[in-house]
Amino acid sequence: MRNPAGKTILYIAVSVGALVMIFPFIWTVVTSISPGASLTTTPELIPDNPSLAPYAELFQRVPFGQVIVNSLVIAVVSTVFQLITSSMAAYVFARMPFRGRGAIFLLYLATMMIPFQVLIVPLFVEMKSLGLINTYAGAILPTIASAFGVFLLRQAIGTVPYELDQAATLDGAGHFRVFFQIVLPLVRPALATLAVFGFLNTWNSFLWPLIILRDPLMQTLPVALASLQGQYSTQWDVLMAGSVISILPMFALYVFAQKYIVQGVAGTGLK
Amino acid sequence: MKKSLVALVALAAVAAVGLAGCSSSGGSAGGKTTVTYSNFISNGGNEKNLQAIVDAFEKANPDIAVKVTTTDYANYFTKLQTDLSAGTQSDVFDVDAGSYATYAADGVLAPLDGVDASTYRTSVLDTYKTDGKQYGLPTSFSNVVLFYNKELFDKAGVAYPTKDWTWADEKAAAEKLTDKAAGVWGDYQPISYNEYYKAVQQAGGAFLSEDGKKAAFDDKAGTAAADWIAGKSGTVMPTAADGAGTADFDTNLFKDGKLAMWHTGIWMFSTLGDLPFGWDVQVEPGDTQKASATFSNAVVISKDAKDKAAAQKWADYLTSSKEMVDVRLKAGWELPAISDDSLLKPYLTAGAPANRQAVFDSLENVAVAPQLGANSQKIQDDVTNALGEIAAGRQKTADAIPSAADQVTALLK
Helix, strand or coil, X not given: CCCHHHHHHHHHHHHHHHHHHHHHHHHHHHHHCCCCCCCCCCCCCCCCCXXXXXXXXXXXXXXXXXXXXXXXXXXXXXXXXXXXXXXHHHHHHHHCCCCCHHHHHHHHHHHHHCCHHHHHHHHHHHHHHHCCCCCHHHHHHHHCCCHHHHHHHHHHHHCCCHHHHHHHHHCCCCHHHHXXXXXXXXXXXXXXXXXHHHHHHHHHCCHHHHXXXXXXXXXXXXXXXXXXXXXXXXXXXXXXXXXXXXXXXXXXXXXXXXXXXXHCCCCCCCC | CHHHHHHHHHHHHHHHHHHHCCCCCCCCCCCCEEEEEEECCCCCCCHHHHHHHHHHHHHHCCCEEEEEEECCHHHHHHHHHHHHHHCCCCCEEEEEHHHHHHHHHHCCECCCCCCCHHHECHHHHHCCEECCEEXXXXXXXXXXXXXXXXHHHHHHCCCCCCCCCEHHHHHXXXXXXXXXXXXXXXXXXXXXXXXXXXXXXXXXXXXXXXCCCCECCCCHHHHHHHHHHHCCECCCECCHHHCCCCXXXXXXXXXXXXEEEEEEECCHHHHHCCCCCCEEEECCCECCCCCEEEEEEEEEEECCCCCHHHHHHHHHHHHHCHHHHHHHHHHCCXXXXXXXXXXXXXXXXXXXXXXXXXXXXXXXXXXXXXXXXHHHHHHHHHHHHHHXXXXXXXXXXXXXXXXXXXXXXXXXX
């Protein structure tokens, strides 16, 4: 930059912005190490007597190890299925013309507008008839298809030049080979993005696991944390400790996926 | 292409079978009756105490096993409604005074026979009676009293609240105690429906008409009550803009020693504990008469319960047995709604505050909770909104109260 003063101002502005963004997380971590803390209106950022007692109490009150495993299993399996179903559906919508394709795609997209609260009772009755209440399958099944994922990947596949498909078809490839060996490797960034979104949504999802998972040993993280809230008052230090632990895997995933996104730059490959 | 297709299908099938196998097996004890019980009363620290009561019950009744599910209060009713729609509700489940009417109206509760009414406090027991039939048994009750900060009273030279105080006394004291410069407020009372229906009765009026079909609070008493509640904001109490009404705002204000008088429930006793300034409680002052709000939780039995006799045995035990009273009093876990005061004596000497007798004195004049019917939540929201508008100065009492009364009458079914 030519203007060093402008650069300094820019850095200051960005630092202030970063501080504002990070502040709630700092407050959460500080509350989680101050035993007996309540979320007062004036945040006290320097704890009086920091200790890990809230974490100890958290592990006593909630079977945290099992809860994290439950959350991980459900989130991972759900994300994998979302990737599979969304990429295949997106390929069809992008590459296989048939009558009514546009209408069906719009209809599918319109389902994103239905609030989930409308669906929980019929879904629950259906799960009950299938005998899947309080099971991993019951928690995962409603989440294996993602309209958002189809939309995202259809756009991504649409940017892959059709000439590549034609070249592969000339070499004798059918739809499956084109899908797995040509198109999919080229939309890796979109797949990584969908993986992050899907994992985040399933990891944080509260309403459906609340309804379908009954046993405290089967619950996921958000549901287990909600049970820490009493009828009249809440132990904020323990709740914040739980929140800190629940953020960590998401943080790790994002760091990992971000590297992947940067690496997966699509080459052209046209001859 | 065929090979990868087959592989894919096989993978999906294996995954499905594997996931189905992760289901938890429902245990059925051979020869024993199992009573399922879903609750919110033990959530938030009392799970072990409930388990102690369950163990004592199972010891006394070796042929009945109780299976407990606990959910936090905020999400309990979502789960309950989903369960009732799908037919998976527990045999015995919790309700509270506010939600009882909805479930009784839906017809999902079994009437209880052979209930010994003398075991329970009449006013609390009658809350769960519809059309002469008893549907619920109260597990605990709590009421709202006036908390006060003794140190602030001493500093301002104001005499402590007595049982005979009226609104005028409270107002005078609050004005003397408020010191905005020092950030000290005189009197905090939540601006909500729950405080309003009680204040209307304290002013000598009623929230609903005798037959419960019309709103009756757009009269002198209702207007006086609205002025009383909404008028505090900004004068002796922080405004909503200052943060009044947000979670724990009043608790923290009182704990920090910045609030002289506070209308809140006795459930706060254990949360407050011993504070550096002295504090005590007193019966809430009324205007022409006293009326203290009483809340309670109860257990009800589902109409579709398989073994209603066993379910009722558990409900009786949970609500009136001596073992339950001992567990509750030792743990400081709310007050059971039994009528035998001698059993509750340990409560009076259990620590701060000193004047725990006020809790029982308040039961002499109970504010009757209006039966709002199926639109109960909407009515409560509308009244709370109207009071909020008056407090913020956006509407005058003379306009807001009649229009709220019309809204309520329309919502009563």
